[in-house]
Amino acid sequence: MPSKDITDLKIGVLGGGQLGRMMIQSAISYNLDISILDPDENAPCAHLVKDFTVGKLTDDQVVYEWGKDFDLITIEIENVSVSALQKLQKDGVSVFPQPEIIELIQDKRKQKTFYKANRISTSNFVLTEGAADVAKNKEMLPAVNKLGTEGYDGRGVQMIRTEADLGKAFDKPGLLEELVDFEKELSVVVARNQRGEIDCFPVVELSYHPEQNLVEFLFAPAQISAESEKKAYDLAKDVIEKLDMVGLLAVEMFLTKDGEVLINEVAPRTHNSGHHTIEANRTSQFEQHLRAILNMPLGSTELISPAAMVNLLGEDGFTGNALYEGMEACMAMKGVYVHLYGKKLTKPFRKMGHVTITDDSVESLKKNARTVKETLKVKA
Ligand code: ADP
Numbered sequence: 001m002p003s004k005d006i007t008d009l010k011i012g013v014l015g016g017g018q019l020g021r022m023m024i025q026s027a028i029s030y031n032l033d034i035s036i037l038d039p040d041e042n043a044p045c046a047h048l049v050k051d052f053t054v055g056k057l058t059d060d061q062v063v064y065e066w067g068k069d070f071d072l073i074t075i076e077i078e079n080v081s082v083s084a085l086q087k088l089q090k091d092g093v094s095v096f097p098q099p100e101i102i103e104l105i106q107d108k109r110k111q112k113t114f115y116k117a118n119r120i121s122t123s124n125f126v127l128t129e130g131a132a133d134v135a136k137n138k139e140m141l142p143a144v145n146k147l148g149t150e151g152y153d154g155r156g157v158q159m160i161r162t163e164a165d166l167g168k169a170f171d172k173p174g175l176l177e178e179l180v181d182f183e184k185e186l187s188v189v190v191a192r193n194q195r196g197e198i199d200c201f202p203v204v205e206l207s208y209h210p211e212q213n214l215v216e217f218l219f220a221p222a223q224i225s226a227e228s229e230k231k232a233y234d235l236a237k238d239v240i241e242k243l244d245m246v247g248l249l250a251v252e253m254f255l256t257k258d259g260e261v262l263i264n265e266v267a268p269r270t271h272n273s274g275h276h277t278i279e280a281n282r283t284s285q286f287e288q289h290l291r292a293i294l295n296m297p298l299g300s301t302e303l304i305s306p307a308a309m310v311n312l313l314g315e316d317g318f319t320g321n322a323l324y325e326g327m328e329a330c331m332a333m334k335g336v337y338v339h340l341y342g343k344k345l346t347k348p349f350r351k352m353g354h355v356t357i358t359d360d361s362v363e364s365l366k367k368n369a370r371t372v373k374e375t376l377k378v379k380a
Pocket of ligand 1: 144146151152154155156157177178179180181185208264265
């Protein structure tokens with residue numbers, strides 16, 4: 001990192017979606033100079049920075065040419081040109097998270113192989129080259145079949161419960177994992193700066209919508225034993241250390257019914273499971289990411305108030321210019337914070353915003369989270 005004042009650094013962010021948008025909100029407080037590259041001229045960040053470039057994030061030439069001007073480059077999405085980032089790094093640009101980590105995480109096969117090689121607890125799996133390979137592993141059923149690349153938000157994941165399901169198996173390189181009989185899904189957002197300081201945000205628990213495979217509710221802190229909590233922190237710290245990563249890492253985990261904590265997957269960036277930290281913690285995940293990549297002291301991750309988070313998804317059956325129904329009723333509720341991502345067009349289940357709910361009582365949190373979910377709707 002060049003020895004400049006942080007306000008003099010030119011910082012480039014690959015991706016201009018909602019994560020970039022919330023990163024900009026934090027960057028303003030420190031007067032940081034942020035530029036964005038995104039393929040969509042109407043992306044959520046489009047009008048928020050003076051230097052917004054339209055270009056394909058996976059195009060080596062586009063990313064390299066764009067990136068040459070910066071002191072520091074980071075990401076808000078991992079589907080970017082790794083070879084361009086490697087070249088930029090060689091030219092002296094700081095890139096965090098490091099390109100080789102982005103490359104590892106782009107492919108679930110490489111990710112799982114890394115966990116196994118580094119003795120990080122994860123469900124058993126086999127690598128498969130196509131549907132015929134999946135069918136050769138009948139003894140593993142019921143199992144979860146995942147595409148190596150191209151999958152996100154549950155789209156590259158399928159349950160293969162019985163032999164009858166084998167016919168629908170993806171026919172591309174992937175992996176077949178043992179189905180984990182989990183008690184809860186947990187997430188720990190952990191940060192590490194170049195000095196090697198590591199700090200975890202409190203463990204959160206997530207419940208996924210059964211059909212959409214997207215987070216339906218998040219609760220912080222997770223209602224788990226102190227022992228499980230310690231296992232979750234130890235796992236998150238172990239992974240970021242073994243990756244030797246600088247930046248923010250979201251570690252998704254399963255708490256099994258017999259009290260084991262297994263890693264599912266990680267994201268080397270700010271994450272949906274850390275959105276509540278904007279209001280509920282002393283430091284938000286967006287600020288923490290900036291602190292980590294700028295090699296500044298990490299902020300306190302302490303929870304100020306228990307919180308819930310609800311994703312605001314486009315209502316099924318509505319496509320077109322977004323209209324928000326129930327806004328006034330939500331804004332009248334105590335401790336309810338609405339975040340809209342500025343996406344003009346809604347479509348079924350598109351992430352259009354999120355709502356954080358804070359309350360001292362876990363019971364009221366659950367109740368208010370349900371009320372928000374039933375009240376606030378995105379239609380067209
Ligand atoms: P994505 O990268 O698309 O989010 P994940 O690998 O996180 O995909 O899987 C999506 C969801 O599928 C998980 O949150 C979990 O609910 C379920 N799932 C994934 N792997 C397993 C597994 N081995 N056992 C049980 N459920 C799983």
